Amino acid sequence: MSTREFVVLGTASQAPTRQRNHNGYLLRWDGEGLLFDPGEGTQRQMLHAGVAAHDITRICVTHFHGDHCLGLPGVLQRLSLDRVPHPVTAYFPASGQHWFDRLHHATAFHEAAVPIEHPLAGEHVHIPAGPFTLEARRLSHPVESYGYRVVEPDGRRILPERLAAHGVAGPDVGRLQREGRIGGVTLEQVSVPRPGQKFAFVMDTRRCAAAVELARDVDLLVCESTFADADAELAYEVGHLTAREAAAIAAEAGARQLVLTHFSQRYPDVGPLLDQAREVFPDTVAAHDLDRITIPRRRPAPE
Incomplete structure (x- = not known):
């Protein structure tokens, strides 16, 4: 049996709260484990969630703001500490190479598992990645930021x-x-056609065409929803989305299910954000730390 699930390690944005750790997410995709945006505390959250360093095959960093990458030094060192035998590829904006280098070598350690670096450049990047294609698109944020999309080829x-x-x-x-x-x-x-599954991860961005294209026809869209409607002007100013805007992206793109995350610390209760999103896109859930969300079953084959 294949395992395809999304493991939530943290759901906070700029500052953690008592209930929300900084960002961190693992997508289990059969034998692959894609770790997205490891913020502070990711190692400890992995322990709580039952995620081992050996589960990680790829690391996808959207951009180099601290809440999305300050857990990277610990994760990279843990790969070596645990003697992870398989290659681990790290994807990140090429413009942030100096930040990746500093995080990679933030402290002294014995490096036994050297990550394969894959810097991203350009508006749209296609990366063949074994059982799927990994796509990256540049988003709209004050620093260069990429969203990611996993596309399984159609089969029978x-x-x-x-x-x-x-x-x-x-x-x-x-x-x-x-x-x-x-x-x-x-x-x-x-045989009959078997549509491939699709997944999208859209973090810090204003609403833009790239976010919609990343989410196009995906089975599961994970999208930042930092702000509520009342703070929409602030969201645009600092390069973020409201929950309603995240839902509008899901609706326009034809996504099947939306997961909201990356909540501002100003909202102890994200219930109102969830309500606002569901007015636009009913099949929406709000992520909580240590949630495990199953990728929806495949779409039925076209007749």
Whole structure:
């Protein structure tokens, strides 16, 4: 069974609260673990959430404001401390290379697991990443910031009754999937289309076209919702979204489910933000620290 879930390590924005740790999120995608924006305290939150350093295969930093990256030194050192044997790739804005270097070598430690650096440059980046494509788009924020999108390629779902009707069994099933045809039987005759799943992570940004494109037709959109309606002018001024704006992005993009996070410390209760978002996009939830959110089941195949 594949495991695809979103693990919330922290939901605060600039300042943590008694209930909310700084940012930190892990996307489990089968054998991959994508760690997004490790803020302060991420290592400890990983322990609480049952996330090990060995679970991390990629680190995705949206930008170099402290609440999104000050946990990076501890995470990188933990990879070495735990002797993580597999490669871990770190994605981050190329303009922040000097910040990444400083965080990487913030203190003395014995580096046994060296991250593979993949700086991002340009408005739109496509990165083949094994079982999926990782996309990054530049957002609208006072410092250069990227949002991320995970796209699984479309495939086909084998139907056992059609295999039996065509007399295909045993090792021939695998051959048919790999080669597309065995004798007079084609893969299309024994299967139906299986749409690939999609996920988007949109952090610090004003509303912009790139945010909508990242969220286009995703199964799960995780989006910052730093402010409530009453603070919409402030949100725009400092390069952030309101919960209602996050919902509008989800609605325009045709997302299936929206997860709100990155809440300002000025809101002890995020219930009103959730209510404002649901007026625009009903299938919305507000993230809480240590939540585990299952990626929605695949969309049905087009008929």
